[in-house]
Amino acid sequence: MVSREEYRAILSGESRAVDVVAVEHELTGLWKAAAAEGEGGPGVRACVLNLIAYADGEDIGARIKEVVSQVSVRHPNRSIIIVGRPQAPSGLSAAISAHCQVPPSGGKQVCSEQVILSASGSAVDEVHGTVLPLLVSDLPVFLWWHDEPPLEGHLFRELLESCDRLLIDSADFAADRAAETLAGLRNVTSEEDVSLSDLNWSRLNHWRELIAQFFDGAPGRPYLERLDRVRVAIASIHGPDTDFTEGLLVVGWLASRLDWQMLEPARAAAEGGMSLALRGPAGPIGVELKPDHRRAGEGLHSVSLQAGSDATFSVARKVDDLDCVLVTAELPQGAGHSRVVRMDVPSDGALLSDELDVLGRDTVFEDALGRAIAFMGGES
Amino acid sequence: MAIQERLDNPLRLGMRNQRTPEPTTLVIFGATGDLTERKLMPALYSLAVDGLLPGGFSVVGFARREKSDQQFRDEMRDAVATHSSSAPLQQSVWDGFAPNIYYCRSEFDDASGYVDLAATLDRIEAEKGSRNRLYYLATPPGYYGEIARRLGEAGPRSSGDAWTRIIVEKPFGHDLTSATELNRTLHAVFDEDEIYRIDHYLGKDTVQNILVFRFANGIFEPIWNRRYIDHVQITVAESIGVEGRGNYYDQAGVIRDIIQNHAMQLLSMAAMEPPATFEPNAVRDEKVKVLRAVREILPPEAAECTVRGQYAQGVISGQRVPGYLQEEEVAPDSTAETYLALRLHVDNWRWAGVPFYIRSGKRLPKRVTEIAIVFRQPPLALFPTSQSSRIEPNVLSITIQPDEGISLNFGSKVPGHDMPMRIRPVEMDFRYGTSFGVAAPDPYERLLLDAMLGDATLFTRHDEVEAAWAFVDPITEGWAEANAGRLPSYEAGTWGPDEADTFIERDGRKWRRL
Secondary structure (H helix, E strand, O other): OOOHHHHHHHHOOOOEEEOHHHHHHHHHHHHHHHHOOHHHOOOEEOOOEEEEEEEEOHHHHHHHHHHHHHHOOOOOEEEEEEEEEOOOOOEEEEEEEEEEEOOOOOOOOEEEEEEEEEEEOOHHHHOHHHHHHHOOOOOOEEEEEOOOOOOOOHHHHHHHHOOOEEEEOHHHOOHHHHHHHHHHHHHHHHHHOOEEEEHHHHOOHHHHHHHHHHOOOOOOHHHHHHOOEEEEEEEEOOOOOOOOHHHHHHHHHHHHHHOOEEEEEEEEOHHHOEEEEEEEOOEEEEEEEEEEOOOOOEEEEEEEEEEOOOEEEEEEEEOOEEEEEEEEEEOHHHOEEEEEEEOOOOOHHHHHHHHHOOOOOOHHHHHHHHHHHHHOOOOO | OOHHHHOOOHHHOOOOOOOOOOOEEEEEEOOOOHHHHHHHHHHHHHHHHOOOOOOOOEEEEEEOOOOOHHHHHHHHHHHHHHHOOOOOOOHHHHHHHHHHEEEEEOOOOOHHHHHHHHHHHHHHHHHHOOOEEEEEEOOOHHHHHHHHHHHHHHOOOOEOOEOEEEEEOOOOOOOHHHHHHHHHHHHHHOOHHHEEEOOHHHHOHHHHHHHHHHHOOOOOHHHOOOOOEEEEEEEEEOOOOOOOOHHHHHHHHHHHHHHHHHHHHHHHHHHOOOOOOOOHHHHHHHHHHHHHHEOOOOHHHHHHHEEEEEEEOEEEOOEEEOOHHHOOOOOOOOOOOOEEEEEEEEOOOOOOOOEEEEEEEOOOOOOEEEEEEEEOOOOOOOOOOEOOEOOOOOEEEEEEEOOOEEEEEEEEEOOOOOOOOOEEEEEEEEEHHHHOOOOOOOHHHHHHHHHHHOOOOOOEOHHHHHHHHHHHHHHHHHHHHHOOOOOOEEEOOOOOOHHHHHHHHOOOOOOOOO
């Protein structure tokens, strides 16, 4: 049973090793001890979802624990973090901890439970049997698989069967295998009737909102069907191997929503770039994606949409303030507008939080992903 | 607004925001006042930070003090830095926002000022490609009619796909006659669907959640009626005093300051029938029906159906505070009520026989707004009560502020072998902050955005305002006729005068302890 001092340490974020078969019992004891403190106690337990996370090794496990604790204030949850070491001698151990934070609206601390299962050797493939009884009933189950999931891996498939939504980050995938991996994930999630989420898609949320805004009002709306050129710049200071997945998802989104058909898959272009030939209802559309090695950071740097020589719409990170973008519409006869909007480079915690907001299937993402896979030469 | 129209932009499919406003120029009358500084400009800046303002958005401040565009921008920058929820101020965003702020100096009754304003608007609109105008009346209420008339003389109306709208701050009139007259003046210039009467309470997430709670859950509506509900208590308590507004408050009292607007809005949302759709007029139709069904308290009944009070000096949060009559700008013989408790009935099939108790006051022990639904006791007392066992009525309480949430209390067996069984009330508690770890947006952000989008759901319609005044007026008439002299006093920091407790206890009920 948890002593008073121990539970106080656990509620302040420390992990406590527990018997694998007694995890639920220990958690119950933890909250009983907290309840005994009454009104002046450390916080209230809350849980709106189950989050299973898989980390390959302890270093990634530590990072995932940190990210999960960040999302806990917005999405109080029971998280079960599996730290797998398949190459190590077989073994399974468990630890519990809690993350308590004061919500932005104030009041008492809100606490989420965290269970860490460290599995090694053959125990990795069997750990799902320990995970499933720990899920809180009737709440949605999210599975966050860090890095490329092994599509045929036993643990992956077992956990997939028990979850509602699979979260991945295609930015972590090897660029040369991204299309194949994404196509495979789309197939297995479809087979299991599980929704698929990509944190790389969440990175585009604000970009997509600002792009859509150009065409909400009467001044910009007529140009939406007349777009004939798309230019995407990817900031990449880390060398020549630019990851175009994020840019292709943007183009995939535009193509799926505006009914643009692919004439031919992406081709390599000058200076490490990529080009695509599409056709929309009003005619051909040229797409260029290019790396910009001068820009700090990673990911999208700018998106520019052009409708002939009549109108140009662009969203571009400000060079002197990377937390902001310059949003510009240039319309005929000198009309148009320009404004600055904050767009922080989102942390993994913020991206994960955004995806945890989505409970059903994200068909817009699925459509965009299908197009992006086709652009990359994969099966559409 | 039809769904088809909202999805006219195919890129909007699946997005949280289904659209953003058209390019708009917002004109704030009374732009040097407190509301602009503390609420409006910080809300606009927050919307700009989040990219929710349309491209081509501009603000024109219109007020009597002499200043340049740049002076006004500098003042607004300080206001945003001090009051914005998006602090600290982000220089890049402000640098992009500030050039779209302009200033027009004029008296509110000076025709030439409106000519200058029209010229300024024409110039801005030519530059920005914007033809939509949103006027915001943030002046003292005495100017509302004058400004509307002047706008009618000088300003263009909605035409084609360009719209003109006007937001009117509360208080909307000071009685039924003045409210009707103001409606008539506004309607001479604007159509009803161009008029947005603001009550910032309706912009609060938790107030909107009353409708979600009632109509998105299947378990509450079947018991939300006279068959299961004994009575309803609505509390709007403030711990602050008149805060330098003694002059206004002395004329208004709590009945005009809170009851006629905030409390009646809460009443109508708690008591309304399900609307046919969540369209603005469908929702407001149902709210108006409630207000029209409220049984009139005739002047001779005012004394019996209400309890007034005035706070005396006392202690709040360890601070000694003056009594109402010692506040600045308050007449030494004032009979303005700073506390009011009243009982009303909604005469319709759902609520017949269910009293609604409303109480509101200043200098009460804490700031809290809640609606409490008190259910009937079980028809048969199976379990005996004793000193250590009590059965309380079930209460469903919806807290609007400050700790937003919903709780339900019910009786539960106390563990042990006691015979007879001991029963104690326990509480099942849902707090917004616990399940949704994000701060709710400021109501003004939501309401400004809605007005630009043309969504009037959270604004008050002319007939709602008039129906609320029609309920309030006979009560104030009754008080005036009775001329009762000094009001009962209550010590600041207490829950109102003793008479308020006696008032509800006469009906065999008691105020909730909050």
